Amino acid sequence: MMKLGTFGRAALMLAGSAFAAAAVAQTVGDEGSSTTDALNIPANPEIFGERDPSVITATAIVNGHVITGTDVDQRTALILLSNQATQVPAEELQRLRAQVLRNLVDETLQIQAAEAADIKVEQSEIDQYFAQYAQNFGSTPEAFAEFLHSKGSSARAVKRQIHGEMAWTRLQSSRIEPFVNVGEEEVQSIIDRLQASKGQQEYRIAEIFLSSTPETAAETQVNAARIVEQLRNGASFLAYARQFSEASTAAVGGDLGWVQAEQLPGQLAEVARAIPVGQVSDPIAIPGGYSIIAVQDARQVLTSDPRDAVLSLKQLSVTFPEGMTRDQAAPLVERLAEAGRTMGGCGRAEETAAKIDAEVVSSDQVKARDLPRALQEMLLSMNIGQATTPFGSFEEGVRILVLCGRDDPVATDGPSFDQVYAQLNEERVNRRAQRYLRDLRRDAVVDYR
Structure with a gap:
């Protein structure tokens, strides 16, 4: 149905x-x-009237x-x-x-x-x-x-x-x-x-x-x-x-x-x-x-396809104040990247976010296939506890994803x-x-x- x-x-x-x-x-x-x-339509029909159908x-x-x-x-x-x-x-x-x-x-x-x-x-x-x-x-x-x-x-x-x-x-x-x-x-x-x-x-x-x-x-x-x-x-x-x-x-x-x-x-x-x-x-x-x-x-x-893996992720995001220029935002982006490199895994995500005034969002059932292709490739090559490089936009804010867990797919016997x-x-x-x-x-x- x-x-x-x-x-x-x-x-x-x-x-x-x-x-x-x-x-x-x-x-x-x-x-x-x-x-x-x-329909037997003539090859050169004459149109009667002015209305355009x-x-x-x-x-x-x-x-x-x-x-x-x-x-x-x-x-x-x-x-x-x-x-x-x-x-x-x-x-x-x-x-x-x-x-x-x-x-x-x-x-x-x-x-x-x-x-x-x-x-x-x-x-x-x-x-x-x-x-x-x-x-x-x-x-x-x-x-x-x-x-x-x-x-x-x-x-x-x-x-x-x-x-x-x-x-x-x-x-x-x-x-x-x-x-x-x-x-x-x-x-x-x-x-x-x-x-x-x-x-x-x-x-x-x-x-x-x-x-x-x-x-x-x-x-x-x-x-x-x-x-x-x-x-x-x-x-x-x-x-x-x-x-x-x-x-x-x-x-x-x-x-x-x-x-x-x-x-x-x-x-x-x-x-x-x-x-x-x-x-x-x-x-x-x-x-x-x-x-x-x-x-x-x-x-x-x-x-089985690696992109069918189910990921557990934490996202740290930073938004920029209104009126801030790109040059002014650059140090904040680098600070977020450094936090991802040194935070030591998901267990310290909230603590790290508090230090850099970032917001944390967790999700435990993210299919790698549903992510943008560039992030798929990045996350599937990472080890547990590692973070992506910063991504996003100047208008909507910059974020990183921390890989907290990964369940790899198992080949099925079909429908x-x-x-x-x-x-x-x-x-x-x-x-x-x-x-x-x-x-x-x-x-x-x-x-x-």
């Missing part, structure tokens, strides 16, 4: 699967797609439900907030608003379909998830709502998104999952292939999928290219996947988990092998639309039968859900005002 997603940087990121199993590559089949031959108004009525300009404004503000974007070119903002309106139409159709199937989402459940969002900000629901309002959004906009995700998830559970079958032989075949590929490379992949028909392929490719440009300029992949991806993995920021290249569709497999870790692909044409993938990490199948079964089942549910949403769009009455 698709889990409820999270909101931007404030959210609680759901972990992807930690095993190599069947790929969850979101592709939409060719069923139901039409061709230009069937590419200019979409901010208000729409979807099967009687009104989407207002305020709805679009507030959802757009959520995207900008999650990407820490303050200045957006007018042309890009217009494209973003058009995409947000399309997303809101889909979301409305999903909620309506759930209600038609007598699937209820109680307000108390929505409020509970909203409270979790606030808690992730270290805030109360009331204070979080005020924060959203100050950024041009609202608690209502977030709660509407929560409602849509919950309704669609429950509709899939009720109307799609019971009719999906996965055979035991299929599951065992995947497990056998994984065992045979032990030691081969696998990748942590995230995706953004945009559906298209032959008629809309060119426009969709242009939209995908714009998204890639924004991602390469620092936009959050998680946030863009949640807002723009039409795959159900949008709810978890596009995370596909760990997969082998061979388990992906051919077009995606080639790209996964070719681009470096941390990079975002160009738009990739696949059946049913375009995919954008990010290779977030790589490792060897069923083989269980139940885990592989669940992932295969999810893949098929996702494909049917895309077809279901396509049918809802086709039958909808949408009036733009």
